[in-house]
Each structure stands twice: as structure tokens, then as C-alpha cells.
Amino acid sequence: MIRLRGVSYAYPDTANYVLADLDLSVGQGEVVGVVGASGAGKTTLAKIIAGFIPSIEGGVLSGDIDVNGVAISSLTLSEAVAQVGLVIQNPFNQISGAKFTVLEEIAFGLENTGVPREEIAERVQAVAKQLRVDHLLDRSPYALSGGQMQLVAIASMVVMRTPVLVMDEPTSQLDPGGSRMVFDIISQLTDLGTTVLIFEHKIELLREHADRVAVLADGRITAEGAPRAILSDPRLEKWAIGTTRYTRAGLAARDTGLAPVTGELPVSMPDAVEFFGPSGKH
Ligand SMILES: Nc1ncnc2c1ncn2[C@@H]1O[C@H](COP(=O)(O)OP(=O)(O)OP(=O)(O)O)[C@@H](O)[C@H]1O
Ligand SMILES: [Mg+2]
Numbered sequence: 084m085i086r087l088r089g090v091s092y093a094y095p096d097t098a099n100y101v102l103a104d105l106d107l108s109v110g111q112g113e114v115v116g117v118v119g120a121s122g123a124g125k126t127t128l129a130k131i132i133a134g135f136i137p138s139i140e141g142g143v144l145s146g147d148i149d150v151n152g153v154a155i156s157s158l159t160l161s162e163a164v165a166q167v168g169l170v171i172q173n174p175f176n177q178i179s180g181a182k183f184t185v186l187e188e189i190a191f192g193l194e195n196t197g198v199p200r201e202e203i204a205e206r207v208q209a210v211a212k213q214l215r216v217d218h219l220l221d222r223s224p225y226a227l228s229g230g231q232m233q234l235v236a237i238a239s240m241v242v243m244r245t246p247v248l249v250m251d252e253p254t255s256q257l258d259p260g261g262s263r264m265v266f267d268i269i270s271q272l273t274d275l276g277t278t279v280l281i282f283e284h285k286i287e288l289l290r291e292h293a294d295r296v297a298v299l300a301d302g303r304i305t306a307e308g309a310p311r312a313i314l315s316d317p318r319l320e321k322w323a324i325g326t327t328r329y330t331r332a333g334l335a336a337r338d339t340g341l342a343p344v345t346g347e348l349p350v351s352m353p354d355a356v357e358f359f360g361p362s363g364k365h
Contacts, residue, residue: 084278085109085132085247090146091302092124092131097142101127103302105146111246114269114279116289116310119299120323125282126172128299129251131155132280134163150247165196168240172251177236178224185227186211186220189239196243210242213268229256237265241272248272250281254288266292286314286327290350298322315348329355 090105101124109115119125130136134155137144148155150166158166171177182188189207198206211217214234219227224235233256240248250269254262266288269279273294283289289296289310296313298306300322306313315330326334329349336342342358349355 084111084113084151085280086147086149087132088147090128090131090148091144092127092136093143094127095141100302102131105299105303107297107304107307109278109280111151111278112273112276113294114273114281114292116293116296117280117282117299118284118286118289118296118314118319118324119282123299123322124302125299126251129169129171129249129280129282132247132249133167133169134158134160135169138163161195164192164245165243166245167247167249168243168245170237170240170248170250170253172255174229174233174236174256177239178232183223184220185216185222185224185235188224188235189220189242192239192243206242206244207238210238213271214238214241215264230258230261233257234261234265237268241268244277246276247278247280250279250283252282252284254283254285262288286325287351290314290354298324300324311347311350311354314350315354317348327351329358333358 085108087105087107090102091100092102093100117125127136130140131144131148136142138160155163179188179191182191186207189211190203193203193206211220214237216231216234216238219231227235233253237253254265257265262285270292273279293310295308296310297304298313306316315326317334319326327350329351332355333342333348337344349358
């Protein structure tokens with residue numbers, strides 16, 4: 084699990100606090116989605132939980148950051164990496180640059196952990212199959228499309244089986260089918276007890292797959308709760324995150340008196356069918 088209390092952070096040589104008194108918790112086996120405008124601090128927060136800030140980037144960090152009951156600041160970077168897998172925003176930067184094939188790339192993190200060679204090979208094959216990159220295992224990691232590279236970057240973290248996985252916009256390069264596949268795999272991981280925090284712009288996918296959703300704005304969590312309630316909140320426009328066309332249609336229907344002013348607005352197509360449909364409650 085992840086527990087953040089009163090987290091504030093400023094990058095080196097800057098006066099502005101990117102995060103200011105932020106609280107957020109994710110229970111074991113839970114998938115929490117975080118939405119936030121560009122520049123809201125999503126990547127910064129992801130790096131803090133993974134222990135890369137301040138150890139690598141420096142800056143001024145305060146507050147409590149606990150992962151599985153242990154302060155991340157009390158761990159060495161290699162201990163932190165064993166607890167939290169971070170899928171970084173740009174998959175190109177996740178590629179180690181040290182390996183010649185996708186197979187070696189996915190195995191890279193496991194090689195230093197004492198896992199026997201045969202088990203590494205089995206785990207790499209299984210994860211590659213799960214993420215449908217098994218046909219790419221002999222390729223150079225640099226000879227991949229953006230989407231393929233992103234799937235390999237995710238595979239290289241999933242294969243580690245860390246108790247916590249933090250994913251920074253992991254579907255940005257993927258088509259709708261690829262994005263859904265990644266969320267299906269997240270569901271399988273959380274069923275096995277993995278804790279997942281995902282920063283994601285695809286609101287309809289979060290509506291469907293997250294247990295809870297939090298909004299990052301003004302350096303803190305400004306709203307948090309059930310996916311439909313949070314993702315249909317009209318304040319998402321003010322926070323420069325935006326709402327789906329289904330939410331906007333629902334709001335318009337309310338404004339013109341075509342829908343009741345109470346109840347939850349729709350976020351996704353199935354919500355809209357329920358909201359507007361003849362068999363729905365309205
Ligand atoms: N190394 C750095 N030094 C100084 N400021 C930085 C640094 N990295 C990021 N920032 C600033 O911190 C703020 C938060 O950036 P961050 O990358 O965490 O946002 P984000 O929510 O991930 O945005 P995006 O959606 O574009 O990925 C921004 O104002 C950014 O300019
Ligand atoms: Mg980012």
C-alpha cells in the first residue's frame with residue numbers, strides 16, 4: 084500500500100512548490116487513478132513515491148511517504164526499486180540502453196535480484212505473452228514503434244512483481260485496444276494483491292477500471308472518491324482536465340430541463356445509456 088501525508092516538494096533552484104501538503108492513500112490490491120492537467124505534478128509525484136525524488140533529482144521534500152508501512156526515505160534506491168516499480172512517462176527513457184534485444188531488456192531488472200536463470204526466462208516469456216510483445220523478443224528495443232516500446236517498458240516493470248506499481252501515463256502511445264489490454268493486466272495484478280497507482284488521461288478507461296480516482300490540482304488532491312462521481316465532476320473543466328462528451332451531454336440535458344438535477348452524471352457510454360435510455364432511471 085501507499086500512504087502519503089502532508090507531502091510538499093520544490094525542485095532544486097526553484098521557489099515554487101509543485102506539491103503542497105498532499106495527502107493520498109492507496110490500499111493493497113487497489114487501483115487508484117490520478118488525473119491532473121499538464122504540469123500539475125503527476126510525474127513529480129510518481130518519482131517521489133518511487134524514491135527517485137529527492138535521491139536522484141534533489142530538491143526540498145517534506146511529509147511522510149510510506150510504502151507497505153516503511154518510509155521510502157529509509158530505503159536505499161535498490162531497496163526502493165524492489166518495492167515500487169515505476170513505469171515512466173516516456174517509454175524511450177525506460178529502455179536501459181544496455182541491452183541488444185527486447186528479451187534481454189525485459190530480463191534486465193531481474194538479473195540483479197538473484198532470481199535463477201530458468202525462472203527469469205519463464206517469467207520474461209510469460210509477461211511478453213501477456214503484453215503481446217512475444218513476437219518482438221529478438222528485436223532491438225530501439226527498432227520498435229512507440230506503442231511497442233511502451234508495452235516493453237510496462238513488461239520490464241510487471242516482470243519484477245513489485246508489491247507496488249506506479250504507472251505514469253502508461254497508455255499514451257497505445258491505441259484503444261492496447262490501452263484496454265494494459266488495464267486488463269492491471270486488474271489481473273491487483274487480483275493477486277499488487278497495489279497500483281496510475282496517472283492517466285483516458286477518463287473513460289479510469290471510469291471502468293479504477294477502484295478510486297483522485298484529482299491532482301494546485302499541488303494537492305482536490306477531490307477523491309468513486310470513479311463515476313469524480314470523473315463527472317464539472318470542476319474537472321476548471322482544473323483543466325476536462326470531462327467526457329457524455330458528461331457534457333448530461334450537463335446540457337440538465338441545463339435544458341431534460342434530465343433531473345440530482346443523481347450522477349454519465350462518464351462513459353454505458354453510463355449514458357443508463358442516464359438517457361428509455362429503460363434508465365430518468
Ligand atoms: N527538473 C525540474 N526542475 C524544475 N521544475 C520542474 C522539473 N521537472 C518538472 N518541473 C515543473 O514541475 C511542474 C510539474 O511537472 P510534472 O512533470 O510533474 O507535471 P505532469 O503533471 O507530469 O505534466 P504532464 O501531464 O505534462 O506530464 C511543472 O511546472 C514543471 O515545469
Ligand atoms: Mg508527467
